[in-house]
Amino acid sequence: MIVKQFHLESLGHASYFIGAEETGEALVLDIRRDVSPYLDEARRLGMNIAYAIETHQHNDYVTGICELANRVSVQCLAGKHANVGYDARSMSDGERLTMGEVVFQILHTPGHTPEHISVLVTDRSRGEEPVLLLSGGALLVGDVARPDLLGGTEEAAKHAETMCKMLQEKILTLPDYVEVYPTHVSGSLCGGNIGSRLSTTIGYERRMNPVLADLDQKDRFVKQCLDLEHLPGVPPYWPRMRKMNTDGPPILGSLPEPPALQPDQFERQQQAGAIIVDCRQAEAFSTHIPGALNVGLGSSFATWAGTVVPADSSVLLVLDKPDDL
Amino acid sequence: MIVKQFHLESLGHASYFIGAEETGEALVLDIRRDVSPYLDEARRLGMNIAYAIETHQHNDYVTGICELANRVSVQCLAGKHANVGYDARSMSDGERLTMGEVVFQILHTPGHTPEHISVLVTDRSRGEEPVLLLSGGALLVGDVARPDLLGGTEEAAKHAETMCKMLQEKILTLPDYVEVYPTHVSGSLCGGNIGSRLSTTIGYERRMNPVLADLDQKDRFVKQCLDLEHLPGVPPYWPRMRKMNTDGPPILGSLPEPPALQPDQFERQQQAGAIIVDCRQAEAFSTHIPGALNVGLGSSFATWAGTVVPADSSVLLVLDKPDDL
Missing domain, CATH: 3.40.250.10 (Rhodanese-like domain)
Incomplete structure (x- = not known):
């Protein structure tokens, strides 16, 4: 199994290319708008990008999922609660997708956003136990992604409660040794205290993540999530991004270079x-x-x-x- | 803590740049001969490469440790059993080096080679437990590094016995959630069945690594390590490499471009x-x-x-x- 992380420092964004050597297929997750790096990687490895998926409808950047579907023959996938405007196969909680020896299991992990999913990956060529979690915003390095982006304080508190339950029931039931690859990394405004490393493990976060320490006291957890003083201000363009990502962003094709002006x-x-x-x-x-x-x-x-x-x-x-x- | 892996596909080689934001210092481990990528990274991050270290004297490529020391003011470190010809501070088993909140602990982990060390890294800004192991050849993705490179079958069997004990006492006592970043990755001739991922965890290898399954039966483990049919042939230039790396390779400076010939x-x-x-x-x-x-x-x-x-x-x-x- 090939795992490649693409890191966009400017947005604190990480996206992923997971390839199955057995079939030459690859899946791309949480896609940046300039899709050429994924296409270059696929060409270099002699693989076909067969699937594209978003863990959630992002607020902070425009997804490249439609761009990718316009450039190569790719099946778009979406969590069952996503209701996206572009053509995508709906994936339920627990549903699996197989690509050679690589198995992707969809976990509905709401909290950061209601439709949010994570993807648990097993490499059957090594064994039947999961190897890594593509966690989107459900678990970050030293943090969780903010639940306050949609609606006011009351709605944010509800999302934080959902997140508390989701972390207990979906994320922290995973074994310690599972690697965690988030979408929001250091530099993202989707968390207040994201660490600088670009990946982590379930067990390390279980022990060291300060947000998880409050999980068994729901009210304290919610209060911590709503402590907006630790969170960066929300840029005014974010609500537009989410709508654009849900509808399916317009296709850019290749970008013309802006001319030098007299x-x-x-x-x-x-x-x-x-x-x-x-x-x-x-x-x-x-x-x-x-x-x-x-x-x-x-x-x-x-x-x-x-x-x-x-x-x-x-x-x-x-x-x-x-x-x- | 900054962790960056440099992957050289041609040699199946990974090297590491670990930075401490608190002091702006970085350590580079298992250094490729062309050191410009590390210097570029340090410049980009505004950090100084303060330390350079080799997990072992490599057989398969020429180290860049002396090259790096020639370009920047760096303290070279070496495991106590390494006896290198270049100027290096000797580090004993268990000894620690601190760089801001980052603590490196040297573990003597012989087997692949007698002087081999691994480096256990703790990020005290997150907590007092180790976060990752720079394992060199002591533990690979799905494999361990071959113990047959120095001497004949009898010597190889002795190294395999040492490796068996080392894995039980040094590596597998680490917690499951610790990430493992090896030097030899897929494409390296230092292992027979290295998986394609570029990192792993202690717990995943504990469960899935077929070589570790035989650890409690020393004779079977040794036999498996000496099953040379599963190992690639050793290129004739390798013994020269090890000697060169031990002595300290001559400095290249910057490489002239070979001229086009009539x-x-x-x-x-x-x-x-x-x-x-x-x-x-x-x-x-x-x-x-x-x-x-x-x-x-x-x-x-x-x-x-x-x-x-x-x-x-x-x-x-x-x-x-x-x-x-």
């Missing part, structure tokens, strides 16, 4: 209402085009740009050098 | 005794320069080239296109 072209577009995003560092921004917003290039560029730029705006970028594009 | 220059060098290695695929080799050896480019190029080309030869490469260099 000063008069730049000015015309500015007068037509485009937002100027100056991507230089703060020091350089001290002399800037009037009206420009400053979002310095760095690992959180996408999050900050999404926070300050209104949806559907035309954008003019100011860069230090062409390579920064 | 036919008359090529012929002159051939007449002076250079070996022609034709790197094209077998089909293209059907028309080749008389006397050329064919080693097609691919993931095992280095191993095959090292097997057929005599040591210290001058080499003339035949390539399809400049990019193949």
